[in-house]
Amino acid sequence: MTGPPASGASAPGVPGAVIELDGVSRRYGAHIAVRGASLRLAPGAIHAIVGENGAGKSTLLKLSAGVIAPDAGVVRVDGDPLRPATPAEAARRGVGMVHQHFMLIGSFRALENLVLGCEPVRRGGRLDLAVARARAGALMQAAGLSIPLDAVTSALTVGERQRLEILRVLYRGARAILLDEPTAVLSPLEADELYATLRRLAREGRTVAVVTHRLDEVVRFADHVTVMRRGQIALSRPAAGRRAETERDLTRAIMGGEPPPDVERPRLAEGAPAVLEVAGLTVDGAGGRRLLDGVTFAVRAGEIAGVAGVEGNGQRELVRALAGMEPGAAGRVAVGGVDVSSWDVRARRACLGVVHEDRHAEGLLPGASVGDNLVLGDLGDLPRGASGRAAEAALVARRVDRFRVEPPDPARLAGELSGGNQQKIVVARALDRIAPAAPAQGAPTRAPRRAAAILAQPTRGVDVGAAAVIHGAIAEAARAGLAILVISADLGELRRLCHRLLVMRQGRIVASLPPGCSDERIGRAMLGLEAA
Template sequence: MNLELVGITKAFGQLVANDRVDLSVGAGEVHCLLGENGAGKTTLMNVLFGMVRADSGEIRVDGQPVRFADPGDALRKGIGMVHQHFMLVPVFSVAENIVLGFEPVRRFGFLDRRRAHKEIRHLSEQFGLDVDPDALVEDLPVGAQQRVEILKALVRDARMLILDEPTAVLTPQETEALFKIIRSLASSGRSVLFITHKLKEVLAIADRITVMRQGRVVGRTTPAESGEADLAAMMVGRDVELVVAKTPAEAGDPVLELHDLCVRDERGLTAVDHVSLTVRAGEIVALAGVQGNGQTELAEAVTGLRHVESGSVRLSGKDITNATPRHALRAGVANVPEDRQADGLVLSMSVADNLVLDVYDQPPYAKLGARDLARVRAGGEAKLKEFDIRASSVEDPVSSLSGGNQQKVVVARELSRPIKLLVASQPTRGLDVGSIEYVHRRMVAERDRGAAVLVVSSELDEVLALGDSVAVMYRGRIVGVVPPTTSREQIGLMMAGAAEAQPAAVAVPSGSGVPSRSGAPSGSGSEEQ
């Protein structure tokens, strides 16, 4: 099948999720769509699969323009999709799941199990999709469940298979098995569109690569033409130069000291792997890296939101390892969470209430367990002015504000109490340029006031513009700490993990005093490997 997407544009309110995206996939091709979370990959696939209607643009199958009203339409045209979250019925058998909604029936509407089994066995032999048709889905490991999903698409005669982040849930061995299947699918003339943000996988499996960033296609290449560093640079972008006005940092005493920190993710896998890092008063350390390399988990461990397996977190010399979030907060840690709507705000509540979400029980906003609503309101109004939050009233629900103003509410709240350390994760994601500049300025001001600032960002521009030093994370480790004057190519290489192999390439700044785990042995951070 030849599939072409031409000029697909889709906006959600002010956010343009897809901006004139072109993409073509030929028969027998494995095409990788590479991009960070929020780059617009999922929206594009939802458009293709008939779940979201594009504002403009065209989908062509073998040269013919088509319109998909729903996923059923797409299926009938031979496009199958394996979602990141499997859509299987756990208590049904593999065969039952595969034929669900597409049941071969005998006369009188009886399910033709024999035919279903035969077809499944035939397909699984052809493509090496090893599953037992009689097993219950809930008993299968994740990799096998994924094979069931693929079979589901194949039984429906899909000529083109979309795999959305298929390796996110797989072990390395399962990933290898999946790649074999993908190759056999391609050699049978089927097309595979592989969505991911993992560079190594792209290079291992792709025939052609399309890179998306902020809703646009920013590059088309092949594994032969590009290496990991190129892809990383493309993903995080180099088209916008961000300038943040700031004076050189005057770093003081260490405020945040991470020592040999180990943290696991939701799946119990090691996300932060023996990391040591120091952030001093009056400096901004930017934690760079392609998303999913442990930055989020590290920030959560510092703010008390994630359990620390081993190692320690110290704040101004005091141990706050595995402190409760409230304890960390009261000790002077401010937290601008990565997903403001999920973790930073209560959308249904008013702007004023959201501005006191972490100090609602403290004077002057409360006394003896009773809230002082007049003070909450007055304080809210003062902050609207101070932080230039555009809201018609502090009583409005915070959901009525734009993304930029919502983020300002979070920032205003976090910076409105005395803090020693500011942890900001993706602080400007999804914001317009004006809000980005404002948030950056406030963070620099906080630094100049003497706070230590740890910024987690996957935007290379932001990292270089904001950081007084840049720590690069790859696979849960800090591969190096470099000054922000380091070249993009160098940092791109480090983000791809290259620096691990060639530690000589990692320059360690003398001024920042940030010890790194696996960089040159400059500080206290590089003990046992």
């Protein structure tokens, strides 16, 4: 179906590109990602595209940006077909896309990434850095976006890298800006700042479309909303004047029915023993900067403890140090009463399930099959020969079914799945090997199998249904006796799941708070104004 023109299309300033999709379809093998979709993205408004994982949202955006070509139907920009359907042609026509996973070269400076592919050059083909810097400065001032141009990109914060990606498409003259999950890695404050930028660009007359799973953002910021379900557009309508529309209303439209109930927080047994114990954990970074500063806490059997804080305050280093990936880490880490501080990653894996914040870099092999990814690290525990192959197939089938991986095809390449379904794979590996975590009387000679789990951003980039599946698995693991540590930028998620909140600031745990405490109190702790 074709939605009506988004509100505010007559905004003055930069003339936005009108993108029209007319009956477009896209197939991957037997799977139809988008089926007969028709949509109009008009200038001057923020257009949100929502739906479950695998509903076709990202595919629709890639079709609009020429990243992929439709198998049927046509994509038009300003009334003319987008041919050839390539990113270069789309960029020439004024369409730019900011992908869910940053497309930046970490070793390059921010300025070099900004101009990469369209560098101003002097006579002889040499890069003209002075011109590049002048253009970048003018663009940042006009767009209201600021980044340190001389900083190495890998040293930028997540928010700065997101701004750099937007500046890159603007530098190339984008009149339509398409963003895939732009706030998935941002803190709430950074997300608000991003939408303020997008609103400013829309008011100038640009076309802005955002794929997101955060329905609160849709309610607060979108002028027009499109809901996709199983590759088709279920509805597309203006959001202006519909502010009474709630997240629950959108969830019903996305799921085609009532949303799943909230997962009940497991009851924490009185006197439950400590299973994950951390004392004086310290990590130093480049230049002697302290990334973790004497972190000390304990998580009991059956407890779900949450780590809250503005991203970049030591959360990533905490996960890596607990997983044994920071060889220079000092301090003590014990699991089930056994000191594992000297154990390497492989040894800790048996007793500690870990989900890292970047599933592509540290949790998934996109070029391997779904089945291979689901048993990564587990094959050594299976018998050999025919019985081992049967056990492996049964394990894969159980995890596909339990975590509702879509499509349920173990032979499919993991890189072809939606981000949410990739996340289910990573979480399945960490939580599916459930064993009682409470140690027996007296210290065991070795840590019990899968006694604790460290989950960084477990539902980042997943829809409401997938989040419910993951939250249910976390609660089930806690009921089975595991000690669970959840690190999340989503404060609502931590409140719903956790028995208590540990607030991190500048590499330290600065407060331990009940999940029902006020946002103001948590915010004060994040700012260092309230101690534990």
